[in-house]
Amino acid sequence: MELSELREKWTKQSILFANRIKKRHSHLRKWAKRNQISCFRLYDQDIPELPFQLDLYEKYLHLSEIVRFKDLSEDEHLEWTELMADTAARTLGIPRSYVFTKFRKIQKQKDQYEKLGNESSTLIAHEGGLDFEVNLSDYLDTGLFLDHRIARSIIRDLSLGARVVNLFSYTGSFSVYAAAGGASSTLSVDLSNTYTSWAERNLERNGFGSNLHRCIAMNVLEFLAKAKLQRDQFDLIILDPPTFSNSKKMTGTLDIQRDHRSLLIDCAQLLSKKGMLFFSNNFKRFTMDPEIESRFLVTELTQQTIPEDFLRKRPHRSYLIQTK
Numbered sequence: 381m382e383l384s385e386l387r388e389k390w391t392k393q394s395i396l397f398a399n400r401i402k403k404r405h406s407h408l409r410k411w412a413k414r415n416q417i418s419c420f421r422l423y424d425q426d427i428p429e430l431p432f433q434l435d436l437y438e439k440y441l442h443l444s445e446i447v448r449f450k451d452l453s454e455d456e457h458l459e460w461t462e463l464m465a466d467t468a469a470r471t472l473g474i475p476r477s478y479v480f481t482k483f484r485k486i487q488k489q490k491d492q493y494e495k496l497g498n499e500s501s502t503l504i505a506h507e508g509g510l511d512f513e514v515n516l517s518d519y520l521d522t523g524l525f526l527d528h529r530i531a532r533s534i535i536r537d538l539s540l541g542a543r544v545v546n547l548f549s550y551t552g553s554f555s556v557y558a559a560a561g562g563a564s565s566t567l568s569v570d571l572s573n574t575y576t577s578w579a580e581r582n583l584e585r586n587g588f589g590s591n592l593h594r595c596i597a598m599n600v601l602e603f604l605a606k607a608k609l610q611r612d613q614f615d616l617i618i619l620d621p622p623t624f625s626n627s628k629k630m631t632g633t634l635d636i637q638r639d640h641r642s643l644l645i646d647c648a649q650l651l652s653k654k655g656m657l658f659f660s661n662n663f664k665r666f667t668m669d670p671e672i673e674s675r676f677l678v679t680e681l682t683q684q685t686i687p688e689d690f691l692r693k694r695p696h697r698s699y700l701i702q703t704k
Contacts, residue, residue: 386456390463397423397430397464398471405436405472411688419505419514421526421689433484434468435526437505441468441479442516480516504585508533510556511585513578523551523578527695528620531660531685535618536561538656542615545569547600547647552579554618555595559588563616568595569603601634604646613652619643623663636661641669644701648676651703660685660698668699677702 381389404422412420423434431446443465452460461481469476480501501517505524514522535544535554539561546555549568552575558566566588568579576597583593596603600621621643625634636643640661647657672678681698 383456386452386460390460393427393430394463394467396427397432398467400426400430401434401468401471408689417507417529419507419524419526420687424690424693426692430464432464435522436472437514437516437522438503439474439478440503440516441465441472441474442482442522443468443479444482444484444520447483482520484520508536508557508560510560512553512556512582513551513585524553525550527687527690528553528660528685529687531658531681531696531698532557534681534685535616535658538616538658539563543613543652544616544618545614545650546618546620547603548619548621549579549595550575550620552582552595554620555579555593556582556586556588558616558618559583559593560586564592566593567614568593569598569600570595571597571599573597601646604643604650607650608646612650613655614650615652615655617647617650617655617657619647619657620660623661636663637666640666641672644669644672645675648701648703653703655702657701658698659701660696662696664694666697672701675704677704 401423404426408420408422412418419435419437421433421435423432425431425433425446431448433444433446435442445461465479465481466476468474469479500515502513502515505512505514507524507529512524514524516522532554536557539558540563542558542563544555544558544563544566546552546558546566546568549555549570552568555566555568568576570576570579576595579595580589583589583595621634621636623636644657644659651657668678679700681700682694682696685696685698686694
């Protein structure tokens with residue numbers, strides 16, 4: 381297709397994109413205002429030929445393209461993406477410099493997302509009366525998963541007086557909510573030194589920087605084995621693992637569909653008598669192992685934990701698990 385024809389096609393797509401964003405923003409901003417939400421998803425691949433995820437973070441936009449098109453040259457692809465970023469900014473009245481664009485490739489299992497840059501374009505996002513550091517420029521994900529907004533609130537409600545451990549803790553947002561809910565202690569465990577430091581900053585920013593709220597950089601599987609030997613117990617375990625990981629820092633791989641049964645059993649062995657395990661994952665075809673459902677009390681919470689801005693696409697499955 382000639383470039384002039386492509387640009388004519390892109391102009392039509394730009395109009396479709398603008399109309400969809402405007403409609404979604406008109407609907408969601410009222411809901412967000414009522415619920416004191418300042419960061420939410422505006423668009424999630426709503427139009428098949430426009431495979432983007434568009435999130436509003438305070439007064440900034442985070443545009444992730446799910447890269448699919450192979451019939452465009454690199455220059456054409458960049459021009460098309462820039463046009464859509466321009467469209468989003470213009471439609472919402474946001475300065476173009478406030479739009480951050482990422483390219484999210486459809487991953488194969490062997491792939492790992494790497495750091496994208498060192499711009500350090502950070503801001504403080506406000507949610508549930510708490511503050512979280514968000515990085516819009518340097519990583520594919522920003523540090524705050526918006527689809528877990530309700531789940532974090534549930535964790536806060538369950539945490540009063542609880543000894544809490546947050547596994548695969550990422551930047552520690554669940555831990556912050558648990559501390560805010562009155563947890564007697566929180567322990568955040570993640571293999572990444574970068575995310576562990578980030579979690580520490582989030583806890584400190586919200587006034588939870590004491591020895592009662594610790595973060596450690598450690599392989600979760602090694603942590604579980606060590607905790608079992610030490611006969612550690614927790615009243616609330618948060619398990620929100622990646623779908624797949626083959627980090628250079630770990631031996632072997634983690635595949636959540638394959639490995640969730642052993643992970644959940646290992647976690648359950650660390651629960652106190654009336655303890656609870658909150659388990660979530662974002663594998664779209666996830667199915668719970670029948671052995672877990674027969675051995676434990678399993679309550680699926682997915683319908684309760686999907687927020688308004690993610691209703692069109694179920695981004696995760698979530699469960700509350702207790703021993704019988």
